[in-house]
Amino acid sequence: MPAAPDTDAASPESAEVSxxxxxxxxxxxxxxxxxxHPGVRLWPFVTGWxxxxxxxxxxxxxxxxxxxxxxxxxxxxxxxxTRYRIAPGxxxxxxxxxxxxVLVTANYKLTFDTLRRELQGQNLWILVLETYxxxxxxxxxxxxxxxxxxxxxxxxxxxEQVVRHRTLILPQLGAPGVAxxxxxxxxxxxxxxxxxxxxxxxxxFAADRMATAQMRRVTFSTLxxxxxxxxxxxxxLKTALWVSxxxxxxxxxxxxxxxxxxxxxxxxxxxLALFAALFTGAVLTPVALPWIPGRAFALKGGIAGAxxxxxxxxTLPGKMSxxxxxxLLLALSAAxxxxxxxxxxxxxxxxxxxVEKEMRRAIPLQGMALLLAAICWIAAAF
Amino acid sequence: xxxxxxxxxxxxxxxxxxxxxxxxxxxxxxVFSVEEKKARILDLDRCMECGACARNCPVAALSVKAGVGCxxxxxxxxxTGKEPSCxxxxxxxxC
Numbered sequence: 001m002p003a004a005p006d007t008d009a010a011s012p013e014s015a016e017v018s019x020x021x022x023x024x025x026x027x028x029x030x031x032x033x034x035x036x037h038p039g040v041r042l043w044p045f046v047t048g049w050x051x052x053x054x055x056x057x058x059x060x061x062x063x064x065x066x067x068x069x070x071x072x073x074x075x076x077x078x079x080x081x082t083r084y085r086i087a088p089g090x091x092x093x094x095x096x097x098x099x100x101x102v103l104v105t106a107n108y109k110l111t112f113d114t115l116r117r118e119l120q121g122q123n124l125w126i127l128v129l130e131t132y133x134x135x136x137x138x139x140x141x142x143x144x145x146x147x148x149x150x151x152x153x154x155x156x157x158x159x160e161q162v163v164r165h166r167t168l169i170l171p172q173l174g175a176p177g178v179a180x181x182x183x184x185x186x187x188x189x190x191x192x193x194x195x196x197x198x199x200x201x202x203x204x205f206a207a208d209r210m211a212t213a214q215m216r217r218v219t220f221s222t223l224x225x226x227x228x229x230x231x232x233x234x235x236x237l238k239t240a241l242w243v244s245x246x247x248x249x250x251x252x253x254x255x256x257x258x259x260x261x262x263x264x265x266x267x268x269x270x271x272l273a274l275f276a277a278l279f280t281g282a283v284l285t286p287v288a289l290p291w292i293p294g295r296a297f298a299l300k301g302g303i304a305g306a307x308x309x310x311x312x313x314x315t316l317p318g319k320m321s322x323x324x325x326x327x328l329l330l331a332l333s334a335a336x337x338x339x340x341x342x343x344x345x346x347x348x349x350x351x352x353x354x355v356e357k358e359m360r361r362a363i364p365l366q367g368m369a370l371l372l373a374a375i376c377w378i379a380a381a382f
Numbered sequence: 383x384x385x386x387x388x389x390x391x392x393x394x395x396x397x398x399x400x401x402x403x404x405x406x407x408x409x410x411x412x413v414f415s416v417e418e419k420k421a422r423i424l425d426l427d428r429c430m431e432c433g434a435c436a437r438n439c440p441v442a443a444l445s446v447k448a449g450v451g452c453x454x455x456x457x458x459x460x461x462t463g464k465e466p467s468c469x470x471x472x473x474x475x476x477c
Binding site for chain 2: 036141142172175176177178179180181196211213216217218220249289295341342344348349350353354355356357358359
Protein backbone atom coordinates (compact mmCIF):
# COMPACT_ATOMS: atom_id res chain seq x y z
CA MET A 1 0.00 0.00 0.00
CA PRO A 2 1.65 3.28 -0.97
CA ALA A 3 2.12 5.70 1.93
CA ALA A 4 0.04 8.85 1.90
CA PRO A 5 2.03 11.96 1.04
CA ASP A 6 3.07 14.17 3.93
CA THR A 7 1.94 17.73 3.52
CA ASP A 8 2.86 20.76 5.53
CA ALA A 9 -0.66 21.98 6.24
CA ALA A 10 0.48 25.27 7.85
CA SER A 11 1.48 26.96 4.58
CA PRO A 12 -0.30 25.55 1.53
CA GLU A 13 1.81 27.64 -0.91
CA SER A 14 5.12 26.11 0.18
CA ALA A 15 3.72 22.68 1.07
CA GLU A 16 6.39 19.95 1.05
CA VAL A 17 5.22 16.68 -0.35
CA SER A 18 7.18 13.48 0.32
CA UNK A 19 6.43 9.91 -0.59
CA UNK A 20 7.73 6.72 0.99
CA UNK A 21 8.56 4.06 -1.59
CA UNK A 22 5.58 1.78 -2.05
CA UNK A 23 6.01 -1.53 -0.20
CA UNK A 24 3.97 -4.52 -1.32
CA UNK A 25 2.68 -6.76 1.50
CA UNK A 26 4.19 -9.82 -0.16
CA UNK A 27 7.83 -10.04 -1.26
CA UNK A 28 8.42 -9.82 -5.00
CA UNK A 29 9.40 -13.15 -6.55
CA UNK A 30 13.14 -12.97 -7.13
CA UNK A 31 15.06 -14.72 -9.89
CA UNK A 32 16.50 -18.12 -8.97
CA UNK A 33 19.99 -18.84 -7.65
CA UNK A 34 22.53 -16.07 -7.84
CA UNK A 35 20.04 -13.45 -8.84
CA UNK A 36 19.94 -9.92 -7.55
CA HIS A 37 17.17 -7.38 -7.37
CA PRO A 38 17.91 -3.64 -7.03
CA GLY A 39 18.58 -2.97 -3.32
CA VAL A 40 18.13 -6.62 -2.28
CA ARG A 41 20.56 -9.57 -2.17
CA LEU A 42 19.40 -13.18 -2.17
CA TRP A 43 20.92 -15.79 0.17
CA PRO A 44 23.00 -18.18 -1.99
CA PHE A 45 21.20 -21.22 -0.58
CA VAL A 46 17.83 -20.17 -2.09
CA THR A 47 17.19 -22.18 -5.25
CA GLY A 48 13.64 -21.17 -6.02
CA TRP A 49 10.23 -20.28 -4.66
CA UNK A 50 7.19 -22.36 -3.71
CA UNK A 51 3.77 -20.79 -4.01
CA UNK A 52 1.62 -21.44 -0.96
CA UNK A 53 -1.64 -20.31 0.55
CA UNK A 54 0.44 -17.97 2.68
CA UNK A 55 2.51 -16.55 -0.17
CA UNK A 56 5.86 -17.53 -1.74
CA UNK A 57 8.23 -19.60 0.42
CA UNK A 58 11.97 -19.84 -0.39
CA UNK A 59 13.21 -23.26 -1.46
CA UNK A 60 16.66 -24.02 -0.01
CA UNK A 61 19.53 -26.15 -1.29
CA UNK A 62 20.46 -29.34 0.54
CA UNK A 63 24.10 -29.21 -0.58
CA UNK A 64 26.52 -26.97 1.27
CA UNK A 65 28.75 -24.58 -0.66
CA UNK A 66 32.34 -23.51 0.06
CA UNK A 67 31.04 -20.35 1.71
CA UNK A 68 28.98 -22.49 4.12
CA UNK A 69 32.02 -24.63 4.99
CA UNK A 70 34.13 -21.51 5.50
CA UNK A 71 31.36 -20.08 7.68
CA UNK A 72 31.41 -23.21 9.84
CA UNK A 73 35.20 -22.94 10.20
CA UNK A 74 34.81 -19.33 11.34
CA UNK A 75 32.21 -20.37 13.92
CA UNK A 76 34.53 -23.05 15.30
CA UNK A 77 37.21 -20.38 15.76
CA UNK A 78 34.81 -17.93 17.39
CA UNK A 79 34.79 -15.37 14.57
CA UNK A 80 31.61 -13.37 14.07
CA UNK A 81 29.41 -15.85 15.91
CA THR A 82 26.58 -13.56 16.84
CA ARG A 83 26.06 -12.33 13.27
CA TYR A 84 25.81 -15.74 11.60
CA ARG A 85 22.05 -15.98 11.32
CA ILE A 86 19.17 -16.15 8.82
CA ALA A 87 15.71 -14.60 8.91
CA PRO A 88 13.15 -16.58 10.94
CA GLY A 89 10.08 -17.85 9.09
CA UNK A 90 9.07 -20.58 6.69
CA UNK A 91 11.44 -22.27 4.23
CA UNK A 92 11.01 -25.28 1.91
CA UNK A 93 13.17 -28.26 0.91
CA UNK A 94 12.32 -29.94 -2.39
CA UNK A 95 8.72 -29.45 -3.49
CA UNK A 96 6.60 -29.91 -0.34
CA UNK A 97 2.81 -29.89 -0.52
CA UNK A 98 0.08 -29.50 2.09
CA UNK A 99 0.82 -32.93 3.52
CA UNK A 100 4.59 -32.55 3.83
CA UNK A 101 6.14 -32.62 7.34
CA VAL A 102 7.16 -29.44 9.12
CA LEU A 103 10.54 -29.40 10.85
CA VAL A 104 11.32 -26.64 13.35
CA THR A 105 14.81 -25.24 13.92
CA ALA A 106 16.82 -22.24 15.13
CA ASN A 107 18.03 -19.29 13.03
CA TYR A 108 21.72 -19.85 13.77
CA LYS A 109 23.04 -20.44 10.26
CA LEU A 110 25.33 -23.28 11.38
CA THR A 111 22.27 -25.08 12.79
CA PHE A 112 20.29 -24.43 9.61
CA ASP A 113 23.13 -25.73 7.43
CA THR A 114 23.60 -28.82 9.63
CA LEU A 115 19.89 -29.56 9.19
CA ARG A 116 19.44 -28.94 5.47
CA ARG A 117 22.46 -30.98 4.40
CA GLU A 118 20.70 -34.07 5.84
CA LEU A 119 17.54 -33.48 3.82
CA GLN A 120 18.64 -34.43 0.31
CA GLY A 121 15.79 -35.85 -1.74
CA GLN A 122 13.17 -34.90 0.87
CA ASN A 123 10.14 -32.64 0.45
CA LEU A 124 9.33 -30.77 3.61
CA TRP A 125 8.87 -27.42 5.29
CA ILE A 126 11.31 -25.85 7.74
CA LEU A 127 9.97 -23.38 10.26
CA VAL A 128 12.91 -21.30 11.49
CA LEU A 129 12.51 -19.69 14.92
CA GLU A 130 14.02 -16.39 16.06
CA THR A 131 16.74 -17.52 18.46
CA TYR A 132 19.01 -14.52 17.80
CA UNK A 133 21.64 -16.63 16.07
CA UNK A 134 21.93 -19.19 18.90
CA UNK A 135 21.81 -22.97 18.40
CA UNK A 136 18.81 -25.08 19.43
CA UNK A 137 20.03 -26.48 22.76
CA UNK A 138 21.47 -23.24 24.16
CA UNK A 139 18.45 -21.26 22.94
CA UNK A 140 16.12 -23.80 24.56
CA UNK A 141 17.98 -23.38 27.84
CA UNK A 142 17.67 -19.60 27.56
CA UNK A 143 13.99 -19.86 26.60
CA UNK A 144 14.27 -18.26 23.16
CA UNK A 145 13.71 -21.63 21.46
CA UNK A 146 10.53 -21.75 23.48
CA UNK A 147 6.79 -22.29 23.59
CA UNK A 148 5.96 -18.63 22.92
CA UNK A 149 8.31 -18.32 19.95
CA UNK A 150 6.99 -21.53 18.37
CA UNK A 151 3.41 -20.25 18.62
CA UNK A 152 4.43 -16.79 17.39
CA UNK A 153 6.28 -18.16 14.40
CA UNK A 154 3.38 -20.49 13.43
CA UNK A 155 1.06 -17.49 13.35
CA UNK A 156 3.51 -15.22 11.52
CA UNK A 157 4.08 -17.84 8.82
CA UNK A 158 0.34 -18.59 8.60
CA UNK A 159 1.28 -22.26 8.75
CA GLU A 160 -2.33 -23.45 8.94
CA GLN A 161 -2.77 -22.11 5.37
CA VAL A 162 0.32 -23.96 4.12
CA VAL A 163 -0.19 -27.49 5.51
CA ARG A 164 -3.32 -29.61 5.99
CA HIS A 165 -1.95 -31.59 8.95
CA ARG A 166 -1.36 -30.16 12.40
CA THR A 167 1.98 -31.72 13.41
CA LEU A 168 5.36 -30.10 14.04
CA ILE A 169 8.59 -32.07 14.32
CA LEU A 170 10.93 -30.43 16.81
CA PRO A 171 14.53 -31.35 17.56
CA GLN A 172 14.64 -33.19 20.89
CA LEU A 173 17.10 -30.67 22.32
CA GLY A 174 14.46 -27.95 21.93
CA ALA A 175 12.53 -29.64 24.76
CA PRO A 176 14.09 -27.67 27.67
CA GLY A 177 12.41 -24.56 26.25
CA VAL A 178 9.21 -25.93 24.71
CA ALA A 179 6.19 -27.33 26.53
CA UNK A 180 4.64 -29.60 23.90
CA UNK A 181 1.19 -29.65 25.51
CA UNK A 182 1.12 -25.82 25.72
CA UNK A 183 2.05 -25.43 22.05
CA UNK A 184 -0.83 -27.71 21.15
CA UNK A 185 -3.27 -25.82 23.33
CA UNK A 186 -2.27 -22.42 21.96
CA UNK A 187 -1.71 -23.21 18.29
CA UNK A 188 -3.58 -26.41 17.57
CA UNK A 189 -0.32 -27.95 16.34
CA UNK A 190 0.87 -31.18 17.97
CA UNK A 191 4.58 -31.37 18.81
CA UNK A 192 6.47 -34.53 17.96
CA UNK A 193 10.06 -34.65 19.20
CA UNK A 194 12.44 -35.89 16.52
CA UNK A 195 15.96 -37.23 17.08
CA UNK A 196 18.78 -35.27 18.76
CA UNK A 197 20.94 -35.26 15.63
CA UNK A 198 19.79 -34.13 12.19
CA UNK A 199 21.82 -37.01 10.73
CA UNK A 200 19.27 -39.41 12.25
CA UNK A 201 16.28 -37.75 10.54
CA UNK A 202 16.41 -39.99 7.47
CA UNK A 203 16.24 -43.13 9.62
CA UNK A 204 13.59 -41.47 11.80
CA PHE A 205 11.31 -40.92 8.80
CA ALA A 206 12.08 -44.37 7.40
CA ALA A 207 10.97 -45.89 10.71
CA ASP A 208 7.65 -44.07 10.45
CA ARG A 209 8.75 -41.32 12.86
CA MET A 210 9.90 -43.65 15.61
CA ALA A 211 13.10 -42.66 17.38
CA THR A 212 15.36 -45.32 18.83
CA ALA A 213 16.90 -44.87 22.29
CA GLN A 214 20.24 -44.13 20.58
CA MET A 215 18.65 -41.30 18.60
CA ARG A 216 17.52 -39.78 21.91
CA ARG A 217 20.90 -39.85 23.67
CA VAL A 218 23.46 -37.07 23.77
CA THR A 219 27.08 -38.19 23.91
CA PHE A 220 30.34 -36.30 24.19
CA SER A 221 32.89 -38.07 22.05
CA THR A 222 36.57 -37.18 21.79
CA LEU A 223 35.90 -35.54 18.43
CA UNK A 224 33.05 -33.50 19.93
CA UNK A 225 35.40 -32.25 22.65
CA UNK A 226 38.28 -31.57 20.26
CA UNK A 227 36.08 -29.49 17.96
CA UNK A 228 35.30 -27.18 20.89
CA UNK A 229 38.97 -26.46 21.67
CA UNK A 230 39.61 -23.55 19.24
CA UNK A 231 36.62 -21.55 20.43
CA UNK A 232 37.58 -22.18 24.08
CA UNK A 233 41.00 -20.70 23.36
CA UNK A 234 39.86 -17.69 21.33
CA UNK A 235 37.28 -16.93 23.99
CA UNK A 236 40.06 -16.47 26.52
CA LEU A 237 42.36 -14.43 24.29
CA LYS A 238 41.42 -10.97 25.50
CA THR A 239 41.81 -11.88 29.17
CA ALA A 240 45.06 -13.71 28.41
CA LEU A 241 46.56 -10.62 26.79
CA TRP A 242 45.72 -8.45 29.80
CA VAL A 243 47.16 -11.01 32.24
CA SER A 244 50.27 -11.28 30.05
CA UNK A 245 50.80 -7.53 30.25
CA UNK A 246 50.59 -7.70 34.04
CA UNK A 247 52.99 -10.65 34.18
CA UNK A 248 55.52 -8.84 31.99
CA UNK A 249 55.44 -5.85 34.33
CA UNK A 250 55.70 -8.02 37.45
CA UNK A 251 58.64 -9.84 35.86
CA UNK A 252 60.63 -6.63 35.96
CA UNK A 253 60.43 -6.43 39.75
CA UNK A 254 63.73 -7.29 41.39
CA UNK A 255 66.73 -6.02 43.36
CA UNK A 256 67.02 -2.94 41.15
CA UNK A 257 63.33 -2.11 41.86
CA UNK A 258 62.43 -2.54 38.18
CA UNK A 259 64.58 -3.75 35.27
CA UNK A 260 63.75 -4.43 31.63
CA UNK A 261 66.00 -7.48 31.74
CA UNK A 262 63.54 -8.86 34.24
CA UNK A 263 60.65 -8.13 31.90
CA UNK A 264 62.26 -9.95 29.03
CA UNK A 265 63.47 -12.97 31.00
CA UNK A 266 61.20 -13.57 33.98
CA UNK A 267 58.18 -11.79 32.46
CA UNK A 268 58.34 -13.70 29.18
CA UNK A 269 58.83 -16.98 31.05
CA UNK A 270 55.68 -16.24 33.05
CA UNK A 271 53.71 -15.49 29.87
CA LEU A 272 54.85 -18.80 28.38
CA ALA A 273 53.73 -20.55 31.54
CA LEU A 274 50.36 -18.79 31.26
CA PHE A 275 49.80 -20.01 27.71
CA ALA A 276 50.89 -23.50 28.70
CA ALA A 277 48.27 -23.39 31.47
CA LEU A 278 45.56 -22.16 29.06
CA PHE A 279 46.39 -24.92 26.61
CA THR A 280 46.39 -27.52 29.39
CA GLY A 281 43.07 -26.36 30.81
CA ALA A 282 41.18 -25.52 27.63
CA VAL A 283 42.50 -28.12 25.17
CA LEU A 284 44.39 -30.98 26.83
CA THR A 285 41.98 -31.49 29.72
CA PRO A 286 38.81 -31.46 27.57
CA VAL A 287 40.31 -33.89 25.05
CA ALA A 288 41.64 -36.24 27.76
CA LEU A 289 38.55 -35.74 29.95
CA PRO A 290 37.45 -39.35 30.53
CA TRP A 291 41.01 -40.50 31.26
CA ILE A 292 42.00 -37.92 33.88
CA PRO A 293 41.03 -38.98 37.41
CA GLY A 294 38.32 -37.11 39.29
CA ARG A 295 34.74 -36.11 38.50
CA ALA A 296 35.06 -32.35 38.99
CA PHE A 297 36.51 -30.56 35.98
CA ALA A 298 38.51 -28.28 38.28
CA LEU A 299 40.19 -31.33 39.75
CA LYS A 300 40.94 -32.80 36.33
CA GLY A 301 42.42 -29.47 35.22
CA GLY A 302 44.51 -29.20 38.37
CA ILE A 303 45.91 -32.70 37.90
CA ALA A 304 46.68 -32.02 34.23
CA GLY A 305 48.34 -28.73 35.15
CA ALA A 306 50.48 -30.39 37.83
CA UNK A 307 51.56 -33.10 35.37
CA UNK A 308 52.48 -30.58 32.68
CA UNK A 309 54.41 -28.45 35.20
CA UNK A 310 56.26 -31.50 36.50
CA UNK A 311 57.21 -32.58 32.98
CA UNK A 312 58.44 -29.06 32.30
CA UNK A 313 60.51 -28.96 35.48
CA UNK A 314 62.08 -32.32 34.70
CA THR A 315 62.81 -31.74 31.03
CA LEU A 316 63.44 -28.04 30.50
CA PRO A 317 67.09 -27.07 30.27
CA GLY A 318 68.50 -24.37 32.51
CA LYS A 319 68.42 -24.00 36.23
CA MET A 320 65.37 -23.00 38.16
CA SER A 321 65.41 -22.18 41.84
CA UNK A 322 63.18 -24.05 44.25
CA UNK A 323 61.00 -20.95 44.62
CA UNK A 324 60.57 -20.61 40.86
CA UNK A 325 59.85 -24.31 40.43
CA UNK A 326 57.28 -24.19 43.19
CA UNK A 327 55.68 -21.11 41.65
CA LEU A 328 55.41 -22.85 38.28
CA LEU A 329 53.83 -25.95 39.79
CA LEU A 330 51.27 -23.97 41.81
CA ALA A 331 50.40 -21.45 39.09
CA LEU A 332 50.08 -23.95 36.26
CA SER A 333 47.88 -26.24 38.34
CA ALA A 334 45.64 -23.38 39.51
CA ALA A 335 45.27 -21.72 36.10
CA UNK A 336 44.67 -24.99 34.26
CA UNK A 337 42.15 -25.93 36.95
CA UNK A 338 40.27 -22.66 36.41
CA UNK A 339 40.21 -23.04 32.62
CA UNK A 340 39.06 -26.65 32.83
CA UNK A 341 36.33 -25.60 35.26
CA UNK A 342 35.04 -23.17 32.64
CA UNK A 343 34.72 -26.01 30.15
CA UNK A 344 31.74 -27.30 32.14
CA UNK A 345 29.61 -24.72 30.32
CA UNK A 346 30.42 -26.35 26.98
CA UNK A 347 29.99 -29.95 28.13
CA UNK A 348 26.86 -32.04 27.56
CA UNK A 349 26.55 -33.79 30.90
CA UNK A 350 27.38 -31.40 33.77
CA UNK A 351 24.56 -30.06 35.93
CA UNK A 352 24.45 -26.45 37.20
CA UNK A 353 24.13 -27.76 40.76
CA UNK A 354 27.27 -29.83 40.28
CA VAL A 355 29.17 -26.97 38.68
CA GLU A 356 28.26 -24.64 41.51
CA LYS A 357 29.38 -27.23 44.07
CA GLU A 358 32.75 -27.76 42.46
CA MET A 359 33.24 -24.01 42.00
CA ARG A 360 32.63 -23.27 45.70
CA ARG A 361 35.41 -25.69 46.58
CA ALA A 362 37.82 -25.03 43.76
CA ILE A 363 37.92 -21.25 43.47
CA PRO A 364 39.29 -20.56 46.97
CA LEU A 365 41.97 -23.21 46.41
CA GLN A 366 42.84 -21.81 42.99
CA GLY A 367 43.05 -18.32 44.47
CA MET A 368 45.33 -19.37 47.31
CA ALA A 369 47.58 -21.36 45.03
CA LEU A 370 47.93 -18.44 42.63
CA LEU A 371 48.70 -16.03 45.47
CA LEU A 372 51.35 -18.36 46.89
CA ALA A 373 52.81 -18.84 43.41
CA ALA A 374 53.00 -15.07 42.91
CA ILE A 375 54.79 -14.60 46.25
CA CYS A 376 57.28 -17.36 45.51
CA TRP A 377 57.93 -16.09 42.01
CA ILE A 378 58.52 -12.48 42.99
CA ALA A 379 60.59 -13.53 45.99
CA ALA A 380 62.77 -15.61 43.66
CA ALA A 381 63.93 -12.41 41.97
CA PHE A 382 65.64 -11.18 45.14
CA UNK B 383 31.16 -40.07 31.39
CA UNK B 384 29.80 -39.35 34.83
CA UNK B 385 29.79 -36.12 36.79
CA UNK B 386 29.41 -35.32 40.51
CA UNK B 387 27.00 -37.55 42.42
CA UNK B 388 24.07 -36.61 44.60
CA UNK B 389 23.78 -33.02 43.31
CA UNK B 390 20.83 -33.13 40.90
CA UNK B 391 17.69 -31.31 42.10
CA UNK B 392 15.41 -33.57 40.00
CA UNK B 393 12.25 -34.73 41.77
CA UNK B 394 9.45 -36.99 40.54
CA UNK B 395 6.01 -37.22 42.14
CA UNK B 396 4.88 -40.71 41.13
CA UNK B 397 1.40 -40.15 42.55
CA UNK B 398 0.72 -37.38 40.03
CA UNK B 399 2.45 -39.15 37.12
CA UNK B 400 0.16 -40.50 34.38
CA UNK B 401 2.81 -42.53 32.56
CA UNK B 402 2.59 -40.54 29.28
CA UNK B 403 6.26 -41.18 28.54
CA UNK B 404 7.20 -37.66 27.46
CA UNK B 405 10.02 -37.52 30.00
CA UNK B 406 11.48 -40.67 28.45
CA UNK B 407 11.28 -39.09 24.99
CA UNK B 408 12.91 -35.76 25.83
CA UNK B 409 15.64 -36.77 28.29
CA UNK B 410 19.07 -36.66 26.60
CA UNK B 411 20.62 -39.05 29.12
CA UNK B 412 18.01 -41.76 29.60
CA VAL B 413 17.30 -40.91 33.23
CA PHE B 414 13.73 -42.23 33.09
CA SER B 415 11.79 -45.32 32.13
CA VAL B 416 8.04 -45.93 32.23
CA GLU B 417 6.96 -49.17 33.86
CA GLU B 418 3.37 -50.14 34.62
CA LYS B 419 2.00 -46.72 33.63
CA LYS B 420 4.36 -44.79 35.95
CA ALA B 421 7.67 -43.10 35.27
CA ARG B 422 10.71 -44.06 37.30
CA ILE B 423 14.11 -42.43 37.76
CA LEU B 424 16.68 -45.02 36.70
CA ASP B 425 19.84 -43.05 37.52
CA LEU B 426 19.60 -39.65 39.21
CA ASP B 427 23.29 -38.92 38.73
CA ARG B 428 22.91 -38.96 34.95
CA CYS B 429 20.65 -35.91 35.20
CA MET B 430 22.19 -32.67 33.93
CA GLU B 431 19.24 -30.48 35.03
CA CYS B 432 18.41 -29.35 31.49
CA GLY B 433 14.73 -29.08 32.47
CA ALA B 434 13.26 -30.78 29.39
CA CYS B 435 11.34 -33.35 31.42
CA ALA B 436 9.81 -30.86 33.86
CA ARG B 437 8.90 -28.49 31.04
CA ASN B 438 7.11 -31.18 29.07
CA CYS B 439 5.36 -33.06 31.88
CA PRO B 440 1.67 -32.31 31.26
CA VAL B 441 0.74 -32.91 34.91
CA ALA B 442 3.74 -31.19 36.55
CA ALA B 443 4.90 -34.38 38.22
CA LEU B 444 8.52 -33.39 37.68
CA SER B 445 10.53 -30.53 39.07
CA VAL B 446 14.16 -29.57 38.66
CA LYS B 447 16.20 -26.44 39.25
CA ALA B 448 17.29 -25.98 35.67
CA GLY B 449 19.86 -23.22 35.56
CA VAL B 450 22.74 -21.96 33.51
CA GLY B 451 25.68 -24.33 33.90
CA CYS B 452 28.33 -21.97 32.63
CA UNK B 453 31.00 -21.20 35.24
CA UNK B 454 31.48 -17.56 34.24
CA UNK B 455 27.71 -16.97 34.35
CA UNK B 456 27.60 -18.44 37.87
CA UNK B 457 30.48 -16.21 39.01
CA UNK B 458 28.74 -13.21 37.51
CA UNK B 459 25.61 -14.26 39.39
CA UNK B 460 27.53 -14.35 42.69
CA UNK B 461 29.09 -10.93 42.06
CA THR B 462 25.84 -9.23 41.05
CA GLY B 463 23.64 -11.09 43.52
CA LYS B 464 21.31 -12.24 40.76
CA GLU B 465 20.43 -15.60 39.21
CA PRO B 466 23.03 -16.78 36.71
CA SER B 467 21.86 -16.02 33.19
CA CYS B 468 23.35 -16.08 29.78
CA UNK B 469 23.71 -12.29 29.91
CA UNK B 470 26.92 -12.63 31.87
CA UNK B 471 28.70 -9.98 29.87
CA UNK B 472 30.60 -12.65 28.01
CA UNK B 473 29.42 -11.10 24.75
CA UNK B 474 30.51 -12.84 21.61
CA UNK B 475 32.34 -15.59 23.41
CA UNK B 476 29.28 -17.05 25.05
CA CYS B 477 26.88 -19.72 23.86
